[in-house]
Amino acid sequence: MASRIGREIRLSPVELGSQIAKKVEINLASGNPDPAVMPVKEIEEAYNEVIENIGFKSLIYPGAGGQEELIESINKHFLPLLNVTTKDDMTVVTSGAQHAMELISKYFLENDVVGVENPTFVETFNTMKLRASVSLPFDVKGDGIDVDMVRSLTKVTKIKLLYVIPNCHNPAGVTMSVEKRKEIAELAHESDFFVIEDDPYRPIAGKVPPPIKNFDNWGKVIYVGSFSKILAPGLRVGFAVGDRKIMEKISLLEQLDFSTSTVNQYVVSLLLKKGLIKDLSSRMSEHYSNKMKVLTDSLTENGFDLFNKPSCGFFLLLDLKKDSWSVFREAVKGGLSFVPAKPFFLRGGNTMARLSITNAKEEEIRRGVEILRKSVNQL
Structure with missing residues (x-):
């Protein structure tokens, strides 16, 4: 069975x-x-350069939570580009954003209640839905999730996670207002739930409001990003940034499958350093x-x-x-x-x-x- x-x-x-x-x-x-x-050409050249300069080290098992070189490149080059500000947070490299969602769900959920935008990205949400007892839908308006609805329901129902896509929403196409981003961060603190901020489109979005993560003073928001939209999804390189105690556990969960390619991590790190991204x-x-x-x-x-x-x-x-x-x-x-x-x-x-x-x-x-x-x- x-x-x-x-x-x-x-x-x-x-x-x-x-x-x-x-x-x-x-x-x-x-x-x-x-x-x-x-x-494609730039990625091909990066592979050649990585193999030539790093050799066999680019082809061995990756370390738990990602190669240090890529983590440093993300923190130094990519997070500032994305306008993501962090405090004592930790970055974990994953096999794309979807892998990050899987790991976060494994860490948090065991027949808990999750909140999600209605509509939401079905492929990512499924990993939470399959581990949750109840999924609460919150309507999406022209400026993002209905925060009043979230506030009302979280007063009577305890949720563990709230999953949101603030920029270039998939599938709704809307972008969340800055006011709602602040409110979501404050609500997470007040009602004691965690927020998964799924933000793969920010690198190609142009001018959008700051991340919800920037308004999080309590360690309640986990920011998930990806190189799939700006480089290529087949590289399967993403990352998550959050409270250090949580992310240390997430990195151990990532080690269970070692699914994030070592050589691909070096390639993405090199392209970040070169300024291509x-x-x-x-x-x-x-x-x-x-x-x-x-x-x-x-x-x-x-x-x-x-x-x-x-x-x-x-x-x-x-x-x-x-x-x-x-x-x-x-x-x-x-x-x-x-x-x-x-x-x-x-x-x-x-x-x-x-x-x-x-x-x-x-x-x-x-x-x-x-x-x-x-x-x-x-x-």
Whole structure:
């Protein structure tokens, strides 16, 4: 008999949309960065330089919690770029942000209550959901999570973790206001819960408010970042920053699987030192902003009006006003893949679709929206 996790795990709608995307002409489903701006040549050169200069040491087991060289590079070069201020915190390197969520969930959760935005990123949330007894959904507005709702419910229900995506929300596309960030940090202290601040899009977001972590004076916020959106997701390098006592335990949990590649850690460290990531960050936000404008303009021109206009990131959440799975099946016939967004919601979401701007070229985005309109009209 399988465990609870074995029984309850399901195929992610993101994975399904990505699988289908390989078989159709236009991909508005994928969460991969745009191949046109992925620094493949620079990454190749970094691998060669690491192997030449570091040799076998780059190919042995990594230390618990990450290579010291990368941790130092993150603390010195990346956190200041991200506007993340820390006190006596500790940084742990992980195999991408998703691995960080897995480790944090392992550390904190044992049939506890978790709070989550509604909608939320289903793939990351699943690792918490499968270890929690109850998951409380908090609505997402145009300026982020409904803090009043969090305040009200935490007065009557004890939660262990609150999971939020403050910038370029996946899938909602919204960015949390600075006022709400301050309130969340204060509420975590007052109501004694921990916050997982999932912030993988900040490196490509342009100007966004300071992290929730910056307003945390009590060690209640764990900041999770990633190099997947700014470099390449296949490198599988992310990190988490939090209270030292907690992160020391997280580093021991990371050691259990040693899944974060040693050579990849050295490569990312080198690219940080060379300033490539800083240079990319300044260019990426404009690139994705331009593509998002193509999407929003195309939606408006085709009669779609129920969406929040994202200020940054890869994704837009659209209300199709019809069952999104039915629209999806029609769209695939026409050569388009997107992600039906119902699984991102704990409550509602039957008519919602997540559209991505990353893999499709601008003209493909326009044609994809036309296919989407025809698919909706056929139902």
